[in-house]
Amino acid sequence: MQIEIDKKSGFCFGVQRAIDKVENLIQQGEKINCLGDIVHNHEEVNRLSELGMHTIQTSDIGNTSNQTVLVRSHGEPPSTFEKLKANNNKTIDATCPVVSKLQNRVKNSYAEITGNNGQLVIYGKKKHPEVIGLNGQTGNRSIVVTTSDDLEKIDFDSPIEIYSQTTMPLEGFSAITEQIKERAKNQIIVHDTICRQVSGRVPHLKEFAKNYDVVLFVSGKKSSNGKSLYEVCRNSNPNTYFISSADEVKAEWIKVAEKIGICGATSTPQWLMEEVKTHIENNYHNKKKE
Ligand code: SF4
Structure with missing residues (x-):
């Protein structure tokens, strides 16, 4: 069995930049409140939460004062920055350039x-x-x-x-x-x-998906580019399955496949695609050899 991760899948530059900022600030001992999910990927939000990041919602801004608040790559309207400033918060602007x-x-x-x-x-x-x-x-x-x-x-x-x-x-x-x-x-x-960074992946994924018996598209369920890039893969290869984590992989997809491709959205962390690959190797690949 051959399992390959698409080299072009994973975080886009804007998302990676925002996550790097969070990790650096946590390392410096800063208590970070991210306004909204840092990325539309539950697993990555959980990983950063375990490191110490806290997620707040727009409705929480009125009650947030003297805190460090990070604006994620999607950006915010000017009113958000004004409210944060009025409540003496330190705003870290990670809006994608x-x-x-x-x-x-x-x-x-x-x-x-x-x-x-x-x-x-x-x-x-x-x-x-x-x-x-x-x-x-x-x-x-x-x-x-x-x-x-x-x-x-x-x-x-x-x-x-x-x-x-x-x-x-x-x-x-x-x-x-x-x-x-x-x-x-x-x-x-x-x-x-x-x-x-998103649309450029469409022609690439169309070709990528054709090369495998089964394609596992890894993405958070809330990611809009995840949904549309998954459709691109599925149109190219009907044996494409949408999963959000390794435990969603089904045996019936894998047991008949010789070549498996793993890819994802601009909000999918590399470590998660690698986790899916390792899960298949540990649970199916080695068993096939036995
Ligand atoms: S504009 Fe959006 S998709 Fe493009 S690099 Fe920035 S965050 Fe990523």
Whole structure:
């Protein structure tokens, strides 16, 4: 039996950077409160919690004072930073630099387009933390669209400027922008701000998945890029299974496979994919040889 871990799977640069910050601060003896899950991966959140990280929610900010609070890679709206400061907290900003840059662009474009009686549109998921942070740059006055049903919120007679949440699929972005372009009667400016750390993995995973009898896609159940990258693998290879930890591996998947591929999302830690590999080696691989 041959088991391989995809070399390109695992944390993207922005997530790795936020986790490194947490680990460094814990090593320095700092008591860290992370605002929201540091990454959409339960196992990694548990690992960091065991090291001493505490996770708080947005609803806790009002009761959090004189603490060290880390803003994760998704970023936050300006109101969050203001509230944290007002309560004398020390804020560690681990917003991914790609997201910070996008927040600034959204803020500047919003000022410009509304000065021109236009609207700023964000293609993304309304409740996704990154979108909440982006919308906050516009005083929550941008128009968030996820599907074509949301297009009714747009005034097609006025100028439109469009941005995207960094983790949305490229095909979805081009489909929705085409529909907006068809209906727009005024100026329209489109910015493709999808992060290639996610979309760049699509063609790679399509090919990776074809090479194995069975593919195990390791990801947290809350990860949106996990769900979409899993679909990419499953479309390439129907014997692809979504798991969140090694104990979810089923014997019936493994016993007929000669070649097993393990891959994951941008929020999947390397150690977790290695744990899955070791679990298969210990429970199936060696038994097959006996
Ligand atoms: S997916 Fe891209 S934008 Fe999002 S955290 Fe990772 S590197 Fe940053």
